[in-house]
Amino acid sequence: MSDPVIQIDNLQIRLADGRMLLRGVSVSVSPGEVHGLVGESGAGKSMIGRAILGSLPEGASIYNGRITFDGQNLLEMNRAQHRALMGRDIALIPQDPLMSLNPVRRIRHQMVDLMRLRLGMERREAQRRAIELLDQVSIHDPESVIDLFPHELSGGMRQRILIAMAFAGKPRLIIADEPTTALDVTVQRTVLQVLITMQRQNGSAVLFITHDLGVVAKLCRCVTVLHAGRVLEQGPTSEVISSPVHPYTRALLAATPRFDRPLASLKPIPRSLTESLWAEARTLDHFVGAQS
Amino acid sequence: MANITHSSYLARLPRLRRPAWRVKLGNRVVMGGAIVLAVCGSAILAPLLTGHSPIEQDLMNALMPPFWLSGGDISYPLGTDDLGRDILSRLLYGARITMTIALLSATFSCLIGSAVGLTAGFYGGVVDQIVSRMIDTWVAFPPVLLAIVLSAMLGAGMTSIVIAIVVVDWTRFARIVRSEAQVQAQMDYVAASRILGLGRGAIMILEVLPNVLPLIITLFTVEMGIAAVVESVLSFAGESVAGDYPTWGSMIAAGRGNIHHGWWMLVFPSACLILTVLSFNLLGDGLRRVFDPVHR
DSSP states (O other), X not given: OOOOSEEEEEEEEEOTTSOEEEEEEEEEEOTTOEEEEEOOXXXXXXXXXXXXXXXXXXXXXXXXXXXXXXXEEGGGSOHHHHHHHBTTTEEEEOSOTTTTSOTTSOHHHHHHXXXXXXXXXXXXXXXXXXXXXXXXXXXXXXXXXXXXXXXXSOXXXXXXXXXXXXTTXXXXXXXXXXXXXXXXXXXXXXXXXXXXXXXHHHTOEEEEEESOHHHHHHHOSEEEEEETXXXXXXXXXXXXXXXXXXXXXXXXXXXXXXXXSOGGGOOOOOHHHXXXXXXXXXXXXXXXXXXX | OHHHHHHHHHHHHHHHOOOHHHHHHHHHHHHHHHHHHHHHHHHHTHHHHOSSOSSOOOGGGTTOOOTTSTTOOTTSTTOBXXXXXXXXXXXXXXXXXXXXXXXHHHHHHHHXXXXXXXXXXXXXXXXXXXXXXXXXXXXXXXXXXXXXXXXXXXXXXXXXHHHHHHXXXXXXXXXXXXXXXXXXXXXXXXXXXXXTTOOHHHHIIIIIHXXXXXXXXXXXXXXXXXXXXXXXXHHHTTOSSSTTOOOHHHHHHHHHHTTTTOTHHHHHHHHHHHHHHHHHXXXXXXXXXXXXXTTO
16 A cells, blocks of 8 residues: 555644643545544544644644654644645645635636646636636536636535635645535535545545545545544444444444435434543543643 | 505506616715716816916905805806905815815825735734734824824925825724724635635735725725815815915815805805715715625
8 A cells, every 4th residue: 555645643632721622643544545534523523634734723732643744744844834735735625615715706816816826827827727627626617607706606616616726736635624514415415526526536635524424435435433532433434334343433323314224213322422432531631631 | 455565566666777887886876976076077177167267366356246146247156255266266276186185195094004904904913913002092192183283394285284194094094904804814715715825915915905995995985085174174274285275274264254244255165075075975885885795
């Protein structure tokens, strides 16, 4: 197997008041692989993406661990070195497509500026490439769509435009942070198809952050199940889904709607289980605190 | 019942229809803009609109009333002042001063204030602290008084009036643009472009500025009205353009002394000033509505 594009070792993220958000997470993604990060809200799955992108929320900081991108330690880079990777080698597909496009600028200008400033293209070349990208993300009639404002487009179209922008620099790693959460279920499918087509064409690795195990089962080769900032289970998706080892994974699977089972068989994740997991995590924190 | 109301409503619709550009701009913009354009136009065309020189004295015809009153003459449509100068020509030439000063001082205070406010609001931190404290200090002074003191120190002349207004009024832009830039800097699209690797300067100019621009344009219009008033206050206080060159403020000052035997000397320049400021405010208010994303 080839060297991983991104390798995260024992990543710990902590808030200013000492609470831990990530309690030692290790994930590695090889080139061209789609890796799912699953967990409920607050599991810390988005924090992993934000740590890679260098946009941790106010007060949160990396306490311990390494993030290696392409053999270089991301956490030891200075701002300029890190910025040089963003938008070229690492790109983000954000959660909310409405908020992530500038509301007062036409799509053309947003795409062209990005390509001119980040990829050093000429204006003409950038425009041609922008239309080509829109065509690749199956936007009908890209020549006229490119001159519209974000509010004139549907959520699915906006998300496909953001996918096009993310892939503009043929990045090696894409972080997809719940890319379909803000979308209609009917649109989700198209957007995911576009994402996977683009990913295959460019051979990019994808860190796919979601709470939807059904989507993970379809898209991801490997999956990491997170809870309370800890990895509970990790491995090839087929194995994790067909024979989950951890009780939390089993509970998560039982809480995921499936077509081949009646809806009534859905079970919420038992509170006793999550509570005991949180307690366990806090006990571990105590040991970490005692060590440091 | 419901049907009747419905059909009568439909029948009335065609009469409600207005040209698309009027609907889009709104009455305020159309009205305000028309008056502003008219004032600017007559200022530019002043020599063509009147046969009299604004400074030529004719003591034989001093304090002549407007033409529709007895003793008035159609060649002096709005009458003459106590030195026999034609009021209409003085108003038209005065509009040149008022409009030039309004435009220049609004432009410079807009450029300076917006640049400072945008930088402070977007970058935050120490820059913002320094700028905010500076604005606080500035705002603590009564603005018109400060302008009078400044122009007295700088001496007469158009440049010193423009400087006085800019020095006082740039904070108006800085304050409002700063808070709006601060709001915009927190938006997701700013975070998204940062993650796409755009530099801070590029984000400020490419992403934040276009979102703040409608506000700046609106403020600019309102500032022109304010500058017109301040200019008149300064010339009323005798701190304006030197010599006998007519300004609305100095005409009001002269008219004040003649109010009992020549009310037209006071009323016409005051009306001009009120109308101009009102139209700038209408235009600004209308533009604010046009740019409001909820209305768009």
